[in-house]
C-alpha cells in the first residue's frame with residue numbers, strides 16, 4: 001500500500017510484482033533503542049556519499065525488534081537525511097537491500113519467550129541505498145512512515161484475519177475434544193464472543209479501505225491486538241492444566257517444544273505492543289476523534 005501511494009512508477013514496477021508473488025521478503029526498520037512509541041526520536045542517519053557514482057545514501061545506525069530481518073531481502077528504513085534535524089522533520093524513507101558487503105549490515109537475532117527468534121537487532125554501518133530507492137522524496141519520510149503504519153494497523157489486517165479464523169477454528173476443535181471444557185458454559189460463551197468479535201473486526205478493517213477516517217486504523221489495531229491476546233488466553237483455558245505442558249519431552253538441545261496454540265498464546269502477549277501499543281492508539285483516538293487536548297511530546 002505504501003508504494004502504491006508514495007512510490008514512483010519505477011519503484012512500483014521494480015518491487016510490487018515480487019511482493020505479490022511472495023518472492024522478496026521485507027522487514028521494517030523503524031524502532032531503535034531510543035525510539036519506539038516515540039518514533040520521531042529516530043537517530044539512524046542516511047547521507048549521500050560524494051564518492052559514489054550514483055550518489056548513493058550511506059545508512060548508519062541501529063534498529064531493534066526488526067521482525068524477519070534475518071530472512072529479509074529488503075528493509076524499509078526510516079532515517080535522518082538532514083543532519084541536525086529535529087523530531088519528524090528531516091526524516092526519509094529508504095528501501096535498503098539486506099544483501100550488502102560484509103559488515104555493512106549485521107543482524108543479531110533476539111531470543112523470544114517462545115524460544116524462537118522472529119525479531120532481531122540490525123546494525124547498519126555505511127549500508128548502501130540507491131538514491132532511486134528513496135520513497136516520497138527527501139525529508140518526507142514521516143508522512144510515508146505514518147501512512148505505512150495506518151495500513152499496517154488497518155487494511156493489512158484483512159489478510160491477517162484469515163490466520164485468526166484458522167486459529168479460532170483450532171481452539172473450537174480443542175474445546176470440542178476436551179470433555180471438561182465442552183461442558184463449561186463460560187468457555188462456550190467466550191468462544192461465541194471471539195467469533196462475533198472477529199466478524200466485527202472484519203467490517204471495521206473494511207472501513208479503513210477508503211482511508212478517509214484517520215482514527216480507523218487505530219481502532220482496528222486496538223480491536224485485533226486485544227482480540228488475539230484473548231484468543232491465546234482462551235486456548236489455554238480450554239486446555240486446562242495440560243496447556244502448561246509441552247507436547248514433547250524437554251531436552252537441553254530443544255528446550256522449547258511448543259505446539260501451535262501454546263506458541264500463539266505466548267506470542268500474542270506482544271500483540272498489544274507491536275505496530276504501536278494500545279496506549280498510543282488510545283491517545284490517537286482521544287486526540288483525533290474525541291478532540292481531547294494534545295499530549296505534551298518530547299522536545
Ligand SMILES: Cc1cc2nc3c(=O)[nH]c(=O)nc-3n(C[C@H](O)[C@H](O)[C@H](O)COP(=O)(O)OP(=O)(O)OC[C@H]3O[C@@H](n4cnc5c(N)ncnc54)[C@H](O)[C@@H]3O)c2cc1C
Pocket residue numbers: 027028029030031032035036037038064065066067068119270273274275276277278279280283295
Ligand atoms: C513482536 C514484536 C515485533 C516487532 N517488530 C518490529 C519491526 O519489525 N520493526 C520495527 O521497527 N519495530 C518492531 N517492533 C517494535 C514495536 O513497534 C515497539 O515495541 C513499539 O512501538 C513500542 O515501543 P518500545 O518497545 O520502545 O516501548 P516504549 O515506547 O518504551 O513503551 C513502553 C511502554 O510505555 C508506554 N508508553 C510509551 N509512550 C507512551 C505515551 N506517550 N503515553 C502512554 N503510554 C506510553 C507504551 O504503551 C508501553 O506500554 C516489534 C515489537 C514486537 C513486540
